[in-house]
Every structure is written in structure tokens, then in C-alpha cells.
Amino acid sequence: MRPDLDDGELVDALATEQHFRDHLRPIYDALPADRRGAFLEARGIPRSSRPTVVCSFGDLNRARHAGRPAILLEHGAGQTYRDAQGRLLQHTSYAGGRDRYGVILALVPGPTARDAYLEAGTLRDAPIVEIGVPKLDPWHDGHRLPELTSPPTIAFAFHWECLVVPETRSAWRRFLPSVVELARRRPDLRILGHAHPRLRQTIEPVYAKEGIEFEPDFDRVLDTASVYACDNSSTMYEFASTGRPVVVLNHRLYRKDVQHGLRFWEGARLGPQVDDPRELEKAIARALRPSSGAAELRRQSVALAYHATDGKATDRAVRAILDVVTG
Incomplete structure (x- = not known):
């Protein structure tokens, strides 16, 4: 369900560690100018009802404690772990993790992460959209080619x-x-x-x-x-x-x-x-x-x-976010 929004339906991003920023930055930069809010990097963030894109459990906690609906980007490949009986360990750091209240959209890299959330049921009614990996788009679309060295x-x-x-x-x-x-x-x-x-x-x-x-x-x-x-x-x-x-x-x-x-x-x-x-x-x-x-x-x-390696993961992420934000 579309959340109550303020500030002209702006979307913020929150990442308090560099490797999380690397994952979020392509999506944030690709948001339309009239939807792009602030890129937040501090642990203490202002209260707001702006949807906020995060890609870690710690930042998810920070966003919802500030009253913000969260858009969760799974930053890993979708790896999960199981107990001796084969039951999914719903660890907060991995796909399918517990304690996902406040998430209004999950952006996942592909089928393994999607299936983990479907099995766990922890996202309730939040849509799950497979997108690939936005930060890899430059390599996948050929704009950034490896500079292979000699010797290897x-x-x-x-x-x-x-x-x-x-x-x-x-x-x-x-x-x-x-x-x-x-x-x-x-x-x-x-x-x-x-x-x-x-x-x-x-x-x-x-x-x-x-x-x-x-x-x-x-x-x-x-x-x-x-x-x-x-x-x-x-x-x-x-x-x-x-x-x-x-x-x-x-x-x-x-x-x-x-x-x-x-x-x-x-x-x-x-x-x-x-x-x-x-x-x-x-x-x-x-x-x-x-x-x-x-x-x-x-x-x-x-x-x-990964859902795809076609260089269009960022586009899929932005479309999914705008679908949720604009209702």
C-alpha cells in the first residue's frame, strides 16, 4: 500500500558505510530530479515520512526509527543459511531475514533472494521486485571494460x-x-x-x-x-x-x-x-x-x-520505486 508522503513525494537514500553507498548511489542518481531527495550518510537522521532507500539492516532500523517508510535493496547475492533440519535461518543480515516491518518495497538481485523472502513471509504485503545489481550496470552494459593486466x-x-x-x-x-x-x-x-x-x-x-x-x-x-x-x-x-x-x-x-x-x-x-x-x-x-x-x-x-546482467538493473529499480511512491 502507498504510504503517506510529504515533501512532494521525494525519495531519500540512507547509507552509513561506504560499500552500502556504492550500491545505493546509482539508484539515487538515476531518480528523476523532482523525486530525488537527500542522500543521507549520518547515523542520526531527521524524522520524516519520506520513503528512504536503504541496503542494510542497520540502516533499515535507523530509517524506521525516524518514522520513514523503507525501500530495502538487498545488497548481496541472496545467500541464505539453514539449520540442521533445513529450516531457513531468518538472520537479519540475509535475504529472508526477520524484522522487516516498515518495508514498503524490496528490491532483490534475483530468484534466490526472492524465494527466501517468499519462504520467510517477513515482508508481508510489500512487493518484491527482481532487478539485478545496479552498481554493476557499467560492466554489464559494456561502458566499463576490464583493463586486464600483463602479467595476469x-x-x-x-x-x-x-x-x-x-x-x-x-x-x-x-x-x-x-x-x-x-x-x-x-x-x-x-x-x-x-x-x-x-x-x-x-x-x-x-x-x-x-x-x-x-x-x-x-x-x-x-x-x-x-x-x-x-x-x-x-x-x-x-x-x-x-x-x-x-x-x-x-x-x-x-x-x-x-x-x-x-x-x-x-x-x-x-x-x-x-x-x-x-x-x-x-x-x-x-x-x-x-x-x-x-x-x-x-x-x-x-x-x-541475478535476474539479469543486461546493464538495466538501475532502470528496473527506479521504475519499481516510482510505482510505489506515485501509487
């Missing part, structure tokens, strides 16, 4: 040490010695470090100590890497959606007999999987060899996460 760049990234389930744990301590050894043995490869923002303060000094370049900006990783190696992150799907291989790094605690969906394990065919760090170099070599079969498996995995 192999980017390594790791999740933060999250304790929701074993599959949210970080594999960086398990794989970093092999990454360092790869950098030492293979001067014909450029090794680049990256990490989830919550891991950066921990791992960046470790990379520096080992003489490995660290790139905090994932856009630059998208611009330059030939292969992306990662344990668990929505960035795996972002990178794969540009047509390049991902090497999937498995923590020893990841359970092969537990089916959470997407990364675990239906959508994990983004590239070679590595259980033993000693096999890392071979996996990188396989990823660097083009294969039509591997490309098709990658495409199928990406399709589980």
Missing part, C-alpha cells in the same frame, strides 16, 4: 570471521600461506589482496608484511583482475557476472552435506573449487584456461543470483 592479476579475497554458521567463517588463515608461496614462486602472476570491509583492518597489515599489494576498492578489482579467488562473498557472483572465472576457496569447516543454497552448494560452480591449499596453484592454472564448459557452469550459477 589474481585477486584473493576473504570473508570476515562471522559465526552465524560454519560456512560464514573466514578461510584467510588457512589459505594465506599458499597465497604468499604463490606470489614467491610465480613472478609471472600479479597477486592482489582484497577483503570484506570487516576484515580489512586485520588482513591488510598481514598482506603488507608479506609484500602483497592490497586493493580495498572492489571496483578496481573488477577493473583489473583476470581471476578472483574467494571463500564466501557476494563479490564472487559480481565478478563472475562479468564473464571471468572465480576460484572457490573452501574452509575445512565448510560442510559439503549441508545445503544452504547458492554458494553452498548449488551455485558454487563459478570456477575450480579448492579444498586443500596445496592445490591452489593448479586451480589458478585451470581458471586461466578458457573453457566453454566452465563458462556455462559459471553462467548457470550467476543466474541463480
Whole structure:
């Protein structure tokens, strides 16, 4: 149902962390001038009845505590987790999460996130619209082409040490010695470090100590890497959606007999999987060899996460927002 609106039906955006701003900015910038309100970045925001676009649970809380109807953009790939009985864990940080009151529209990347919300029923009557990933539109529509380097760049990234389930744990301590050894043995490869923002303060000094370049900006990783190696992150799907291989790094605690969906394990065919760090170099070599079969498996995995990769995600998001706002 259309909310009561003020200020000429303006729409605000709220993002208090940089990676959330990266997701929201394309949508905010594409709103018509007569509908575009303020882009808010502070944790304390004024009370208003303006619809406010957010993409994290923390910012959702801030918006509704300020009396604002919320438009929720799922910023990840739609990864969810389940308990031993296969029941969806309605964690607030993931698609299908509990405590979604105040949401008047959900913008989701694709079918996995949509299905999680339908299963959970936590959005009540709010429409769910599959849009893709607005921040990736420049890569998907060909306006921003990768600047692939010679020698090839192999980017390594790791999740933060999250304790929701074993599959949210970080594999960086398990794989970093092999990454360092790869950098030492293979001067014909450029090794680049990256990490989830919550891991950066921990791992960046470790990379520096080992003489490995660290790139905090994932856009630059998208611009330059030939292969992306990662344990668990929505960035795996972002990178794969540009047509390049991902090497999937498995923590020893990841359970092969537990089916959470997407990364675990239906959508994990983004590239070679590595259980033993000693096999890392071979996996990188396989990823660097083009294969039509591997490309098709990658495409199928990406399709589980994203509605489309046609460069029109921002347009779909804006249309959905205006449909709600203008009634």
C-alpha cells in the first residue's frame, strides 16, 4: 500500500558505510530530479515520512526509527543459511531475514533472494521486485571494460570471521600461506589482496608484511583482475557476472552435506573449487584456461543470483520505486 508522503513525494537514500553507498548511489542518481531527495550518510537522521532507500539492516532500523517508510535493496547475492533440519535461518543480515516491518518495497538481485523472502513471509504485503545489481550496470552494459593486466592479476579475497554458521567463517588463515608461496614462486602472476570491509583492518597489515599489494576498492578489482579467488562473498557472483572465472576457496569447516543454497552448494560452480591449499596453484592454472564448459557452469550459477546482467538493473529499480511512491 502507498504510504503517506510529504515533501512532494521525494525519495531519500540512507547509507552509513561506504560499500552500502556504492550500491545505493546509482539508484539515487538515476531518480528523476523532482523525486530525488537527500542522500543521507549520518547515523542520526531527521524524522520524516519520506520513503528512504536503504541496503542494510542497520540502516533499515535507523530509517524506521525516524518514522520513514523503507525501500530495502538487498545488497548481496541472496545467500541464505539453514539449520540442521533445513529450516531457513531468518538472520537479519540475509535475504529472508526477520524484522522487516516498515518495508514498503524490496528490491532483490534475483530468484534466490526472492524465494527466501517468499519462504520467510517477513515482508508481508510489500512487493518484491527482481532487478539485478545496479552498481554493476557499467560492466554489464559494456561502458566499463576490464583493463586486464600483463602479467595476469589474481585477486584473493576473504570473508570476515562471522559465526552465524560454519560456512560464514573466514578461510584467510588457512589459505594465506599458499597465497604468499604463490606470489614467491610465480613472478609471472600479479597477486592482489582484497577483503570484506570487516576484515580489512586485520588482513591488510598481514598482506603488507608479506609484500602483497592490497586493493580495498572492489571496483578496481573488477577493473583489473583476470581471476578472483574467494571463500564466501557476494563479490564472487559480481565478478563472475562479468564473464571471468572465480576460484572457490573452501574452509575445512565448510560442510559439503549441508545445503544452504547458492554458494553452498548449488551455485558454487563459478570456477575450480579448492579444498586443500596445496592445490591452489593448479586451480589458478585451470581458471586461466578458457573453457566453454566452465563458462556455462559459471553462467548457470550467476543466474541463480541475478535476474539479469543486461546493464538495466538501475532502470528496473527506479521504475519499481516510482510505482510505489506515485501509487
